[in-house]
Amino acid sequence: MVVTSSPGKVMSGTLYVVATPIGNLQDMSPRALEVLRTVALIAAEDTRHSARLLQHFGVSTPTTACHDHNERDKSVRLVERMLAGEDMALISDAGTPLISDPGYHLVRQAREAGVRVCPIPGACALIAALSAAGLPSDRFAFEGFLPAKAHGRRQRLQALAVEPRTWMLYEAPHRLLECLEDMLDIFGPERQVVLARELTKTFETIKGAPIAELVEWVRADSDQQRGECVLIVEAMPAPEESEGLNPEAQRVLDILLSELPVKQAAALAAQITGEKKNRLYQVALGKG
Structure with a gap:
């Protein structure tokens, strides 16, 4: 419903940034479902992927694709519709939008245009992993995905070697072992690393160990090189x-x-x- 503050003046709609489950569908919040059912349009990272989620919960709201390749241009048109009074929701394939997922340009353009942006919090893989890692969490850093090529990855790890806070990254399963081997070479064998894999799913695994031990464990079990992975890395120990x-x-x-x-x-x-x-x-x- 379009709300007007005075005759002839249309108030802009709201952009809701909605977190969705990262695996277990029971993590979908009632508030998120209410928003998804009542907005005029859902901007989704992959409409085919999101269709299965929305169908499961009986959400029939129209969707439109908003991903890395079209987000800048698509955002202009979506913001125009919100300025005309429509409410919209932004979702990613899983978890909280913008956390290594598309959505930044839409949120920024909406805010710059004066559209209200409202977060609907929920599942987020990096926060879930950190909460169960057993490493200091009062201060931490998030690195997203490291460069895919070995040279760029090693350069970034060299810079992170002296990071004084616990830090985290997402890694693709087919690069997990190579990434851990690079950490072993650059950080030495004793630095603690936690692998959080397939969080909230059937084969959820959270394993923490010195890097040398973790490398051998992953190398010996190919099943640990499957699914969505979060790595949580101990800060550089402060010298006494x-x-x-x-x-x-x-x-x-x-x-x-x-x-x-x-x-x-x-x-x-x-x-x-x-x-x-x-x-x-x-x-x-x-x-x-």
């Missing part, structure tokens, strides 16, 4: 003052770092100075 390097070890490490990659410099410095290789590695990462 009592474990500070002596000046000679620091000098040797600095010289080697000027000529060698971090991992190789730390290993060689350990042989020369007798310091622990992991400690030298962490110090070297802090200088990178």
